[in-house]
Amino acid sequence: MTSQLIHSHFRATRIRNGGLSGCDCFYLNFVFIFAIYRRIPHRMNKENKEHIKPYGKKQPQFDRRYLEMARIWGENSYCKRKKVGALIVRNKMIISDGYNGTPSGFENICEDEKNRTKPYVLHAEANAITKVAKSNNSSEDATLYITTSPCMECAKLIIQSGIKRVVFSEKYRNNEGLKLLERARIELVHLDI
Numbered sequence: 001m002t003s004q005l006i007h008s009h010f011r012a013t014r015i016r017n018g019g020l021s022g023c024d025c026f027y028l029n030f031v032f033i034f035a036i037y038r039r040i041p042h043r044m045n046k047e048n049k050e051h052i053k054p055y056g057k058k059q060p061q062f063d064r065r066y067l068e069m070a071r072i073w074g075e076n077s078y079c080k081r082k083k084v085g086a087l088i089v090r091n092k093m094i095i096s097d098g099y100n101g102t103p104s105g106f107e108n109i110c111e112d113e114k115n116r117t118k119p120y121v122l123h124a125e126a127n128a129i130t131k132v133a134k135s136n137n138s139s140e141d142a143t144l145y146i147t148t149s150p151c152m153e154c155a156k157l158i159i160q161s162g163i164k165r166v167v168f169s170e171k172y173r174n175n176e177g178l179k180l181l182e183r184a185r186i187e188l189v190h191l192d193i
């Protein structure tokens with residue numbers, strides 16, 4: 001269609017100007033195609049960005065609010081040493097939530113008799129991600145709001161689940177998880193709440 005338009009344009013120009021050489025035609029076609037190619041990736045990037053950060057200029061404000069909601073959600077945790085809350089948001093919708101705790105069907109006690117966290121306690125983000133897996137939702141291009149930055153194990157889950165942004169407030173005791181997320185080019189946002 002576009003090509004037909006160009007050629008009809010050149011036919012008209014040729015009539016007016018008494019003819020264009022094949023060389024001119026090739027050059028102008030090249031300029032036109034180059035202009036289109038330059039625009040397509042730009043537009044796709046812009047759409048992608050809007051898709052991942054749909055609130056535009058208000059994104060920082062919404063990031064903070066969602067993170068505050070994640071903190072409140074973490075209060076549901078029955079763990080005594082630390083309470084962590086997580087939310088997964090995609091296209092302006094909360095598609096999942098989680099807090100740290102033992103797997104379904106286990107006793108609601110996170111610590112052993114020496115007050116150490118039991119090895120099978122699930123982290124808040126792992127609970128939120130696995131909850132998406134049980135639903136009809138997809139976490140592709142979603143944002144994870146988490147009160148404590150992810151550990152290495154959770155960082156792997158985040159990468160594999162297609163999450164593209166992680167907004168967190170407190171830093172986990174080691175930053176291996178954050179380093180891995182950085183390597184996977186996942187946007188990290190640290191907010192004090």
Ligand SMILES: [Zn+2]
Pocket residue numbers: 123150151152153154155
């Ligand atoms: Zn973790």
